[in-house]
Amino acid sequence: MILDTPSLYFRAYYGIPESMTAPDGMPVNAVRGLIDMIATLVRDHHPSELVATMDADWRPAFRVDAIPTYKAHRVAFGNTEEVPDTLVPQIPVIEQVLDAVGIARMEAAGYEADDVIGTLTARSTGAVDIVTGDRDLFQLVDDARPVRVLYTARGIRNLQIVDEAFVTAKYGIPGRSYADFATLRGDPSDGLPGVAGVGEKTAAALITRFGSLDALLTALDDGTTEGFPAGARTKLAASRDYLRVAPKVVEVAPDAPLPATDLTLPAKPVDPESLVSLADRYDLNSPLNRLLTTLTKHAT
Numbered sequence: 001m002i003l004d005t006p007s008l009y010f011r012a013y014y015g016i017p018e019s020m021t022a023p024d025g026m027p028v029n030a031v032r033g034l035i036d037m038i039a040t041l042v043r044d045h046h047p048s049e050l051v052a053t054m055d056a057d058w059r060p061a062f063r064v065d066a067i068p069t070y071k072a073h074r075v076a077f078g079n080t081e082e083v084p085d086t087l088v089p090q091i092p093v094i095e096q097v098l099d100a101v102g103i104a105r106m107e108a109a110g111y112e113a114d115d116v117i118g119t120l121t122a123r124s125t126g127a128v129d130i131v132t133g134d135r136d137l138f139q140l141v142d143d144a145r146p147v148r149v150l151y152t153a154r155g156i157r158n159l160q161i162v163d164e165a166f167v168t169a170k171y172g173i174p175g176r177s178y179a180d181f182a183t184l185r186g187d188p189s190d191g192l193p194g195v196a197g198v199g200e201k202t203a204a205a206l207i208t209r210f211g212s213l214d215a216l217l218t219a220l221d222d223g224t225t226e227g228f229p230a231g232a233r234t235k236l237a238a239s240r241d242y243l244r245v246a247p248k249v250v251e252v253a254p255d256a257p258l259p260a261t262d263l264t265l266p267a268k269p270v271d272p273e274s275l276v277s278l279a280d281r282y283d284l285n286s287p288l289n290r291l292l293t294t295l296t297k298h299a300t
Helices: 005-015 029-045 061-066 090-101 113-123 135-140 164-171 178-185 200-210 213-222 232-238 240-250 272-282 285-298
Strands: 002-004 051-053 075-077 104-106 128-132 147-151 160-162
Touching: 002 005, 002 113, 005 029, 005 090, 005 113, 005 128, 029 090, 029 285, 051 113, 061 240, 090 104, 090 272, 090 285, 113 128, 113 135, 128 135, 135 147, 135 178, 160 164, 164 178, 178 200, 178 213, 178 240, 200 213, 200 232, 213 232, 213 240, 232 240, 272 285
Parallel strands: 002 051, 002 128, 051 104, 128 147
Antiparallel strands: 147 160
16 A cells, blocks of 8 residues: 555645644644554555655756646745645654654655656565645556555545546546556646637547557557547647656656665554654644554555
8 A cells, every 4th residue: 555645644734623732732633544544444445565755846847847836836946846834844753753653754755756657566576555635646547456545535534535436437547557548638736728619529539549648649640530539630730849748747757866775554553652752742642542452454
């Protein structure tokens, strides 16, 4: 099980009132919420391995160089992400808690959590569940392995299981073609323009007809006219420069530099003294006790 940790702690932050505070008054809603999410996931899905991925770089240079608008609307200043003031101090606490419990935490310099997820998925020799609220990771579903996304849009207790059939039913495309589809459609939430005038239906029709973005671009460059919806060929030609660079932005990296790490679900805390200190300082005893009880029960 691979956790898209930023996606989860943002969800916890917005889903739990800030009145949930430490003794010194600091909000700990995201910390407590994430701990309870992990306990629920382990209890309900019984992973033998668990890893929490993090953003070492939320807006990597290689993506910005390709498409300068990438996440530009979410920049607070410089290259710093706009994050609520009361969430910022909670992120280091989350990292300390994960480390003290012994849940593997991984990031890679110059890469997003999505890329760490993509790399871990590529390396895995067994089944993979990816927990996220980010549709971009639908590109990793693969029934043959299997790789699934546990999608959190409806909440951690009402997860949607995203496999190839889900992607096909939702978007009308082959189940492993989400990245190509998203490249054509674009994604305003990430500052990806897509092809002007090409919406979801046209993007789905194009990917279904040609099978892949590469095949579509080959047909476009070869002068093929058959298979293009009315007006679509002209729109695609006008966006050829975008289509040349967009895949490196949309596709998650399968080769981020990650060290070999033991991902085994911990049966007990690796640093109990630090965990006790964190629990006392931030009033985390109740959620941590729930998590530790769950880990002891389900760790192999």
